[in-house]
Amino acid sequence: MNGMNGSYEVKNGEQISHRKRSLAVTEFIQGLLTKNDDETHVVFCQLDTLTKKDEEVIWRESARWVKYEEDVEENGKRWSKPHVASVTLHNVLELRTQMFGGALVLDADVTNIPQLADLIIEELSKNKTITENTKSLIRSSLLARHVHPHLKRRRISTADSGGNIITQCSMPKTSSAADFAKMKARQHAEGRGETNGHLPESSPLIKLNKPFMKKIPEGAQVANVWVGEIEDLKEPITAFIRLDKPRAIGDLTEVPLPTRFIFLHLSPVGEPGHIFAIGRAMSNMMVDVIFSEVAYKAKSREDIMHGFDEFLDQTTVLPPGQWDPEIRLEPPTKVPSQEGRRRFESIAEEEHSDPTLVRTGRLFGGLIEDIKRKVPFYISDFKDGFHIQCLGAVLFMYLATLTPNITFGALLGQSTQHYMGTMECIVAVAFVNLVFALFGGQPLIIMGSTGPVLVLEIILYTMCRDSDWDFLPFRCLVGLWSALFLLIIVAFDLSALVRYITRFTEESFACLIAIIFIVESFKKIFSIADTHPFNTHPEIPLDYTCFCVPSNQSSVYNMTTVPLTTYAFNSTTDTITNWTNVQREDCARLGGVLEGSGCGTTVYHDNVFFLSFIIGVGTFGVAWALVNMKKSTFFPTVVRQTIGDFAVFISICSMVLLDVLLGVPTPKLMVPNTIQPSRPDRPWFISPYSAHNPWWVWIATALPALVAVILIFMDQQITAVIINRKENKLKKGCGYHLDLTITTFCLVVCSFFGLPWYVAATVRSMAHVNSLKMESECTAPGEKPVFLGCREQRLTPLIIAILNGCSVFMTSILQLVPMPVLYGVFLYMGVSALRGMQFMDRMMIMLMPAKYQPDHMYLRHVRIKRVHLFTFFQILCLGILWAIKAIKTISIVFPVMVLGTCFVRKGMERIFSKNELKWLDELMPEDKMMKQEDEGELIVDDDDMDDEDDDGPIEFLQLKKYRKIGSVEHMPWNLKQDSKTKYRKGPDDESIV
């Protein structure tokens, strides 16, 4: 039994660590790859199996690899889904012995198949004698024609009736010498015998698979892997040929790419499927980035075999009892870079710090940097907007911005006695968004009304009313002061402070606003039941009759049967003879009494509420279903993409149609249709000077202006942070300073024209970004589409702004839109804003038993109780924010409280370790700084940290951030490892050969 150590040599007694040997092999390969600079290419691999079809022996394409494997299914017509090519180790090792003993030519100068056959036979003869029969079999098999599944059947087969053919495809029927003889005879008869080695590249019979070329990277060369079983063969034949240059040596490949490698494996008949497995094992190697490079650069068999071993060493092994090798494994979303196999140096990590948030130290330095950064993109900002997806975004966002604005206008009008109303809001939203779209730092931000601003306006108005001051001039002064303060903020680059806004604050804020959207939309839908109550007994005819009767008559009066007979016989009451004509309002005055079931009863608006509910929920449901259809497997990508992009618009249209068809008078969107100030006695332009206002308000207004500044700064910048966050993959850079400058400019203009102040609206901006998200087109088959970023451009916000302004002229269309449809849209916006928040994930996890919890990275590294504690704190913050937002009178402090969450987050450093916070949130600037300074003891004891000043000197922010954050490879136990520990080079590494 000497076979036992067959595959894996271990010299007894002298124990050689596999690790040392594999290190040697790796170093050898790394040497080969770096020293040799022969040109290398991406490899497209095609696996053909020798198959007998209708008496003819052919090479039938059975699988192909761009990166992942695609098989031709057994019906011979269908490509399988791309999958990870798993092979059993058995077959890989069998391939290895075959490669080792087979023919190997690394500079074959062949131009046609017969030459190739001769070369292989010659090379094989070097090692051992080959019978003439074997030679002829090799030659004949190589000459068989190649058939690809994308080709239409070329001859009308006699066995055409009903899939008989299926049974003969794909999997090889054994070929025998006799078959080849027949084939040759026929080929000869057809006039293309052996001499006709050069097949014309564009033979009219052979159509190349041009569409598939898109999926193959440019410059790719082909590795043709051919495997087959031949009955008459006595032992397996293997050959690996590298052509001296890429060549088309025949109709070998389904795509018009030149061949560089040929692998041939012919074997006697064995276990079913085993030659296919060997071919797949070889193909896997040929598409491997490192092995293919080795194959290009190899100078000897030793090089190839080393490449083989290096490849083998890197493979992942699944134990037989835990995995079914028949399973076609979906390609993973991400495959680790193979660069580590090429050289030892670890790859430099990404620098996460955001250069725009570093104080320049110069006046308006940040603003100038922002402009410099944005100008180069300015033209593309418009060009990039020409895409069908943007149309969908505009249609959706138009209604999504118009409606809250009109609601806001109505509220504002009520509160300020129409000094500013719906009309002012429409003008403001159009103007502010127009300016922001054209000049903003982050044009994806949608400017809109927010709750705290409304409260501020109300406070200002009440103040003026009580002091009998002119409201609009007063307000104008507040605006001007605010603008001044904001300018100071811009001048000193104080926007850099937003770096203290971590994911904790960001998600708490965004989540709150999203939840408010959801709750408000339900509240609004249900409030329809208040304005339009329903009759619970609709089978009883409604009776709204209400008459005024003389008070003394009321008790005997029988309303329903003889309502009018009463007064005819009753003339005791003084002057009034005809009580019917008495108005309800006058009745009491005239000494009468209102009688009848209609008096004092609410007017029932039946159906309205229930239909509104159906329409509202329906709008959300349809939009949600259509957006999710993007990810379904139905219909081609273009269709799904388009439906997904127009989801909200489609759902709005369908529900509007339903509403129109049913004819139930649901509440509709009402837009003013002429441009004039809401209050006739106010002009458009407001001078800050007013005779009613005392001189000292010119100074005193600086105080409310301070509040306004905090309010505007927080709302504006936190929204910007949320929009600019890493996950959105924005490429054109952000511009916090520029954003704030533009907001300030708009503030000044709005103040002078008596328009409301608008800042960035969180949920609308998020919805805007979400509606513009792009995914990569599929590259290699099986590679997952990657989220690429958003269509960053100024066109959609520009058009949204213009459309908002033009709403005044579209009232006839807009009044068709029922309000519940719009509430459904808000619901949709709120729910989709919640998507993908880590905070939401963590809340979900609270409801899950441990064994069902998804495999989030932070769960691997932080104890579940600590995660829950963190989430609990966040929920607490959210609750407090909610309470403040909900109580109208104190909601003015809301922005301050948002600021407060930053401090809460800071305080949590007392409770949570740096490591936990790193996984659950991100580190705050000081922490990063600390680390920089204190590399020896990175995991600092919490107690040491707490004395640190929370705000820290801002200058330190300019220090480079700690580079290693977020990297999975640098776990705490690594960071803390004793300095003595050597990496990668263990103590025994010196002994390597």
Added chain:
Amino acid sequence: MNGMNGSYEVKNGEQISHRKRSLAVTEFIQGLLTKNDDETHVVFCQLDTLTKKDEEVIWRESARWVKYEEDVEENGKRWSKPHVASVTLHNVLELRTQMFGGALVLDADVTNIPQLADLIIEELSKNKTITENTKSLIRSSLLARHVHPHLKRRRISTADSGGNIITQCSMPKTSSAADFAKMKARQHAEGRGETNGHLPESSPLIKLNKPFMKKIPEGAQVANVWVGEIEDLKEPITAFIRLDKPRAIGDLTEVPLPTRFIFLHLSPVGEPGHIFAIGRAMSNMMVDVIFSEVAYKAKSREDIMHGFDEFLDQTTVLPPGQWDPEIRLEPPTKVPSQEGRRRFESIAEEEHSDPTLVRTGRLFGGLIEDIKRKVPFYISDFKDGFHIQCLGAVLFMYLATLTPNITFGALLGQSTQHYMGTMECIVAVAFVNLVFALFGGQPLIIMGSTGPVLVLEIILYTMCRDSDWDFLPFRCLVGLWSALFLLIIVAFDLSALVRYITRFTEESFACLIAIIFIVESFKKIFSIADTHPFNTHPEIPLDYTCFCVPSNQSSVYNMTTVPLTTYAFNSTTDTITNWTNVQREDCARLGGVLEGSGCGTTVYHDNVFFLSFIIGVGTFGVAWALVNMKKSTFFPTVVRQTIGDFAVFISICSMVLLDVLLGVPTPKLMVPNTIQPSRPDRPWFISPYSAHNPWWVWIATALPALVAVILIFMDQQITAVIINRKENKLKKGCGYHLDLTITTFCLVVCSFFGLPWYVAATVRSMAHVNSLKMESECTAPGEKPVFLGCREQRLTPLIIAILNGCSVFMTSILQLVPMPVLYGVFLYMGVSALRGMQFMDRMMIMLMPAKYQPDHMYLRHVRIKRVHLFTFFQILCLGILWAIKAIKTISIVFPVMVLGTCFVRKGMERIFSKNELKWLDELMPEDKMMKQEDEGELIVDDDDMDDEDDDGPIEFLQLKKYRKIGSVEHMPWNLKQDSKTKYRKGPDDESIV
């Protein structure tokens, strides 16, 4: 560079095929396993890593295997999800060299850890000299205590504040000799020095993880795998120890199981994670069914190493560029049996033929067999019903059976002038289901009303009315004749014919009925708008006033303002002075005219329709969401299971509550509340004799009886086929003959009592089965729960029957239930009946581009166009059936048309090949027979087949079915392989050593 062939020996020149060598290894192992009959056990494997924690060196449990791997996460407190343990081949090969060179003891008689340490040191010394330092390191490390994550922290750690501990868990910090010295000193101080080898098994400090024991198969023994890095070690130390018998040699394991194997690997500090990987590689082997057996039975190092190689050869290899080894692979739903590795014989295939559907050739032979089969289960049929799930099923199914029955009753009453009405239906449904539940062959079947039966009754009634015969006696005769015919069918085992009902017919029928349920429920909901129309202008008060006025006065009459003044001044019309008192009906007769907006207008029932829609869709939505919650990851299994089981009941209750709260008068379920025949002039008992009927009806009724028989037979048996289908995994066997007998008995009774004839109701029966489905409790962590079958019992149908009968006494509760709730329930039943039908899958596939289509087996084997063609035919059949069912007058032929689909299916054999039909459907009996006869040429040309008689002689059915159907291994290309081809033993197999 001699390292290149390091791991895989290939002697140059002399090319040894890996295949031959691996065959030799496999044979060796198979020999070992069969010859040696030492006792073997299931192995539970625990991997501990040597870790430094608070100055103490401990063995910390880092992973465990029942079947799949579970890791302790880096936070040291959390078990990862069970996953497939993938290791890189590098580490596996490293382990192999370590095993080969390490200590190996296969009969260690040690009872405590110090003995073990001595044994290992002694064994290691045999091969090479070991320094004293190394010896002491080994000894100290072995003595470290073992810590398991399920234990609560035993000492109040000083570093308790905020997860500092995390950084020290799980992943080993290097231990050094100094650490061990400290540890020893402390242990000594604590009075448990080296001498204390026997740790008390139930030490009060150590709590064993009892709950986890449930997950480990009984009789399991433990393999303890210990790996660690020690700084001062010069080279790796490996030992594999098998104890001579299972023993508790210390506090090693988290569960109270005896240890049998110990693997120790200590290594100098190397790459991070590498020792853990080696430990995982070893653990993978220890839980492998074959290797663990080898480990039990091995007598020498050679045996172990052969086992290693055999294991290695079977592993699946994933190429590095296509897979990320960091991914934790979910355990697959099914793992292939490893028995093939144990011996060569292929496993006998399952016999698919159904013995109950074979004609016995004896009178009532099938019936007797059925009874014999069912009697042994009879007691368990009641005992198995005591489960909470059954309560959910009863509550759901009660309303699901009651409602259609009442609707049916109303229709039947209308059509037969109340000779049979709701009351008869309630009595019938209670009686028939009671009898069927007690004595039926398949008690899961719910008996109910079906459309065709209704049509038949109507035809019979019309016939009697037109001929002036007594309906009920006439009908009784038809029933008796039908019973006679059915008895003949039972006597001759003709139910065996249902074998011709293939999946094609089955799914077409079930799908049709399900779609009808869905469509009908929507129709019913929308029809509420007809009976309860809504006012599209509810803001305008409704005015139902309608007065009768003299015709000449009508035009000047002003209704709303002075409705009654008119007649006062108007006495031109003759006798009538007070027109107000004129009834609407009399108005025209008296020469008046009806005037007023209320005349002739429909009475509006506002709100009712919209609320009904909300309630109906809501019931479906809530039920659907709750049932799907079963599969979600929220809440513990028990909670989800309970919610899932009561899903429909919960949704009914919540919607009833909503309806009650809103108070809108939606249509309610109306049940009669006294037991008496619907028509007072009919008695309960009906004699077949009637003086009105001519004598010859006694014979003539045989004709309609024939129609009734086809109708009853088809409905009954096709439902039974659907319920008994393989996918439902019923274990107590079916009883087609018994079913039919009981149906016949009920038919007779119903005929005598003038009750409607009830047969198996497809959708209700499917809903019943679905509500009783069981899944296995998790076995090994990570193993997917398996669908086990249904709770087959007679209790739920029995209680459903009784409840139905008692409905008469529950009218006060039942009248709270709005009809739309019930329509929602029907919708739910229809939709869930469609789930999991291959036909539905294929229809979906029609809408999917090829690359998104799921990996169904039939798609691998049948060309997509052929699949679509097949689906198209099925849709066509469905369409025709639908049309027939829809057109009331011809719906009597519906059962015959269902029978027709069997012939259509037969005819499709002309269009589709056997192979295609095998994948898309199943083969019909003749085909199987054909195959049996014609083994040489199994893939018969279609044209040869077409002459076959479609029905075929029934005797042939008794032949054994073709055994190889459905087996993936026997692909067409195998079946058709030339007889010369040898399997498994290729031509070169003789040369094996």
